[in-house]
Amino acid sequence: SAVISQKPSRDICQRGTSLTIQCQVDSQVTMMFWYRQQPGQSLTLIATANQGSEATYESGFVIDKFPISRPNLTFSTLTVSNMSPEDSSIYLCSVGYNRGTEAFFGQGTRLTVV
Amino acid sequence: DAKTTQPTSMDCAEGRAANLPCNHSTISGNEYVYWYRQIHSQGPQYIIHGLKNNETNEMASLIITEDRKSSTLILPHATLRDTAVYYCIRTTGGGGSNYKLTFGKGTLLTVNP
Numbered sequence: 724s725a726v727i728s729q730k731p732s733r734d735i736c737q738r739g740t741s742l743t744i745q746c747q748v749d750s751q752v753t754m755m756f757w758y759r760q761q762p763g764q765s766l767t768l769i770a771t772a773n774q775g776s777e778a779t780y781e782s783g784f785v786i787d788k789f790p791i792s793r794p795n796l797t798f799s800t801l802t803v804s805n806m807s808p809e810d811s812s813i814y815l816c817s818v819g820y821n822r823g824t825e826a827f828f829g830q831g832t833r834l835t836v837v
Numbered sequence: 838d839a840k841t842t843q844p845t846s847m848d849c850a851e852g853r854a855a856n857l858p859c860n861h862s863t864i865s866g867n868e869y870v871y872w873y874r875q876i877h878s879q880g881p882q883y884i885i886h887g888l889k890n891n892e893t894n895e896m897a898s899l900i901i902t903e904d905r906k907s908s909t910l911i912l913p914h915a916t917l918r919d920t921a922v923y924y925c926i927r928t929t930g931g932g933g934s935n936y937k938l939t940f941g942k943g944t945l946l947t948v949n950p
Contacts (some may be wrong), residue, residue, distance in 0.1 A: 754936070754937075756937060756938075758940075765861055765922075765924070765940045765941060765942050766881065766924075766940040767940070768938075768939060768940075770938060771937060774906035813881055815881075817881075817938070819936075819938075821927055821936075822867075822869065822936040823869055823886075823888065825871070825883040825886060826871075826883065826938055827883065828873075828881045828882075829880055830879060830880045831879075831880050
């Protein structure tokens, strides 16, 4: 299994500012993902964080708004840039090893933009 | 189409088996079926996954039809703490380590006393 530490656990931010969320895993993992969960909704995949290269974004998500870093096999960051109230969501980090094995989720960062 | 189809909600009596269905009629031969659940305000919790064969672990059983177009998650003795949203997910993406989990809307299972 993998233990994921996600920071901060929650934050309240002013519109127009940016917030960087950190995801630290206690072991080296192959895959790291970032999800968004809007109030009352299911999880939506934002991007796959690739070590040493640009993240792979899903349709509707762009690097300028959600820049992602992954400097090594245990750490990734997601930045929510130029925030608006519509960005108020829970942001979750997920990690996995290979296809056919389980993926693990952090407890999420609850972001409120005012 | 990487979607799965699940009922929006289900009820189950405490102590009885909960059977949660999932349709994935367009699944391809190398795609796994995963089940996760999410209890309010928590991160999703892994339950079980499978490719072709039925699987069982300490939490649940997964029954996959022979044609792999549908599956059923079975919680053998549901408790009140099993009340959650249950997600049936197909892995999508390339082979080997290149994959991703795409969530649908899930089933809200309510276990009643």
